[in-house]
Amino acid sequence: MQREQASPEVEARIRRSFEGQGLMAHLSARITHIVPGRVHFELSGRPEVTQQHNYFHAGATSAVADSAGGYAAFTLFPENTEVLTVEYKINLLAPAVGDCIEAVGTVLKSGRTLTVCHLEVFAVHDGRRKLVANGQQTLIRVKGPEQ
Template sequence: MEDQTPQEQASPEVQKRIRASFDRQGLMSHLGARISHIALGRVHIVLPSRPEVTQQHGYFHAGATSAIADTAGGYAAFTLFPENTDVLTVEYKVNLLAPAVGDHLEAVGTVLKSGRTLTVCRLEVFGVQDGRQSLVANGQQTLIRIDGREQ
């Protein structure tokens, strides 16, 4: 999903830190999700369609949809945090707007306000089928910066 506002590319160091952290996430690996875009304050995560991430009607499961939304927002915030810090979700809310269908889902986390301690992100999830995108979920998230953690 392309945003209308240009995003500054994250430095190679920030991208490396984000990817290294993401690679340690067992759930994202289990789901088959991957990071597709890292900019300062914005991260995209793609989840390919497969039976293991669907519910009984064949739609992407709300848990998988919400998990990639939460993770995209967390890493969007993390792009703005200094080294030797970490990020944890304090709360998030996701509205499921339509059945999540497509070749894959793309979650987009965008920082709305980055503070010294708390950061707020917009969460969007798009179903993508044959290159056409449809918004299937949106939400908001609050994250906390944890200082002094090893990466």
């Protein structure tokens, strides 16, 4: 089933917000796909995001998963609102080894105040994806800055 595309306004709002994320810039993460209720992030492999065994570090894996879920929720929020993570849990299923990792946040339930997302992280090596982490997240919609 093909999901509708995010409107140009929603996509611009997501990208504007993402540009303000210091950690995502520091990690060199990037958004690769935006549709209503679903966002994909990619983080390329390099020594700065790995741990001592050359796997992607759990902190980097968790951070991109958290942000992917947050922006998935944000795609469904009205103008003049923002998103904050209330809690999330990540299960690390396998060492994240590959050229990059891809984090996918998918909205399970969008509410007036709280939204719940499913999080998945895949290691990508030679074009093949392997699920290396999954989790769940709760986010809160808060009032955005006054215009």
